[in-house]
Amino acid sequence: MTHLIAVYRQQLKTAIAEQLQYRAALVIWLIEVALGPAVSISVWSTVARNEGGEVNGYNPSGFAAYFIATMLVNYATQTWVFWEFSRRVREGEFSPLLLRPVHPIHADIAQHLAYKILMLPVIGLVTLLLWLAFHAGFTPSPASLATFLPALLLAFALRFTLEWTLALLAFWLTQVNVINQLYVVVVLFLSGQLLPLSFLPAPLQAITAWLPFQWMVAFPAQLLSTGLSSQAVVTGFLAQLLWLLLGLGLLNLTWRRGLKRYTAVGG
Amino acid sequence: MRTYLRLLWTFFRISILGELAYRASFWLQIAESLIDLGTALAFVSVVFSSTRALNGWSADELLTLIGVYFLIGGTINMIIMPGMNRLIEQVRQGTLDYVLTRPADAQLLVSIQQIDVWKLLDVVLGMALLVGAMLWHGGLPGPFQLLAFALTLLAGAVIIYSFVLFLATLSFWYVRMENILVIFESMYEAGRWPVDIYPGWLRAILTFVVPVAFAVTVPAEALTARLTWLVLAGTLLLAALALLASRLFWRFAIRYYSGASA
Numbered sequence: 001m002t003h004l005i006a007v008y009r010q011q012l013k014t015a016i017a018e019q020l021q022y023r024a025a026l027v028i029w030l031i032e033v034a035l036g037p038a039v040s041i042s043v044w045s046t047v048a049r050n051e052g053g054e055v056n057g058y059n060p061s062g063f064a065a066y067f068i069a070t071m072l073v074n075y076a077t078q079t080w081v082f083w084e085f086s087r088r089v090r091e092g093e094f095s096p097l098l099l100r101p102v103h104p105i106h107a108d109i110a111q112h113l114a115y116k117i118l119m120l121p122v123i124g125l126v127t128l129l130l131w132l133a134f135h136a137g138f139t140p141s142p143a144s145l146a147t148f149l150p151a152l153l154l155a156f157a158l159r160f161t162l163e164w165t166l167a168l169l170a171f172w173l174t175q176v177n178v179i180n181q182l183y184v185v186v187v188l189f190l191s192g193q194l195l196p197l198s199f200l201p202a203p204l205q206a207i208t209a210w211l212p213f214q215w216m217v218a219f220p221a222q223l224l225s226t227g228l229s230s231q232a233v234v235t236g237f238l239a240q241l242l243w244l245l246l247g248l249g250l251l252n253l254t255w256r257r258g259l260k261r262y263t264a265v266g267g
Numbered sequence: 268m269r270t271y272l273r274l275l276w277t278f279f280r281i282s283i284l285g286e287l288a289y290r291a292s293f294w295l296q297i298a299e300s301l302i303d304l305g306t307a308l309a310f311v312s313v314v315f316s317s318t319r320a321l322n323g324w325s326a327d328e329l330l331t332l333i334g335v336y337f338l339i340g341g342t343i344n345m346i347i348m349p350g351m352n353r354l355i356e357q358v359r360q361g362t363l364d365y366v367l368t369r370p371a372d373a374q375l376l377v378s379i380q381q382i383d384v385w386k387l388l389d390v391v392l393g394m395a396l397l398v399g400a401m402l403w404h405g406g407l408p409g410p411f412q413l414l415a416f417a418l419t420l421l422a423g424a425v426i427i428y429s430f431v432l433f434l435a436t437l438s439f440w441y442v443r444m445e446n447i448l449v450i451f452e453s454m455y456e457a458g459r460w461p462v463d464i465y466p467g468w469l470r471a472i473l474t475f476v477v478p479v480a481f482a483v484t485v486p487a488e489a490l491t492a493r494l495t496w497l498v499l500a501g502t503l504l505l506a507a508l509a510l511l512a513s514r515l516f517w518r519f520a521i522r523y524y525s526g527a528s529a
Contacts, residue, residue: 031453042466050322188306195313
């Protein structure tokens, strides 16, 4: 365990140093990250105003709170491994990673954490600006606010596990971009990023109940923006744990099979 | 003028020939464009299941707007962006020298030098969506509206072109301009909705800092009969001014350019 902690410390240090080279990218990221919620809030606030101030229990400041919360959760849980993996496999970059005495997933986790730590001031600034510009109204109870952080951590673990597994598809397929793009769209709609899930048509809502996506974004976001009943909180945590266990099993299986298929090219 | 059209066609043909070697990417591009379009349509349908009009825009009118968004976006990504990205690269590496020595107008050459043929798909999809939305709305609009649409579409494209050229020309002084183009591309995404739904500050940015409003909302307004003469005249005037200003700026920058390769 202490060994692993040392590995993480070193990985974090290198990853932060690496990322600091690309400071201009931070500004781009700031605009990209702020624009999405700003557009969503504007669209749905307009809908609410057209419908007499409220739809489905959301008024403009409720929408603002919801979309700021999803932005925060999305920032905390987002990964981009599945965009990098196909290059890693194709160009043989994977071979040196495999030679190291630790599982390569740890390097990826550390890299993501480093990025998120670096982005923290940016995301804080964006949150503040959006909050003021759209008069967001957060109304969670202290109890559901207290459950927010554990839910966020589980959401990150779940999303990371699933997306790392998805990334492993690159062992079998050479062209994964379309699959990745489809995945991103599905997550956009079914995780609650684009709209509160109660706005989806009924059949889709029924499907989302059986999928892991809402536990990655919508669940923590609702804990932060409006709060949830204690029953919903318990259901949420159970679902997160269950999906996480399933995901870990799937990851293990795919990883072992993928490794057998992997034959390094170049490197 | 005819020489320039022939030049454009030549560049286009070269790009097609180059791309035909990679036929698999045709299908990938189709899939990508369709996913993009499907996402936009799904979002619109969800929004309109909660309301009947978005700030006065009905569902078919909003589809018109999305059609314009794809049409203009496809054009930008097909001709303008690839050329400008390459220009920035050429300035950095000093290979712009070879362009400048060619016996044709350098601004024109850099503007059409690189064409991403596959983005033609977005243009076609956008047009199909436009026609579909108009049929749903109940037939083609009148000749005046069509004329206003054509004019504002052209003006919007010219404004965007001038703006991007202006940004790319800045690379004569600042080396890291490709990042600015990425910002422009992500700001363009806000154009899939009419700018009048945004709060004042954001609308101002999308109108005057990143002129997405002129490229998408104004042509869509022309087609859905909500454009006033004043806005039409203003848009055309702005397009002419923008083109002139970017041209002058380009000329000025070229004189400043001293070549890095030699």
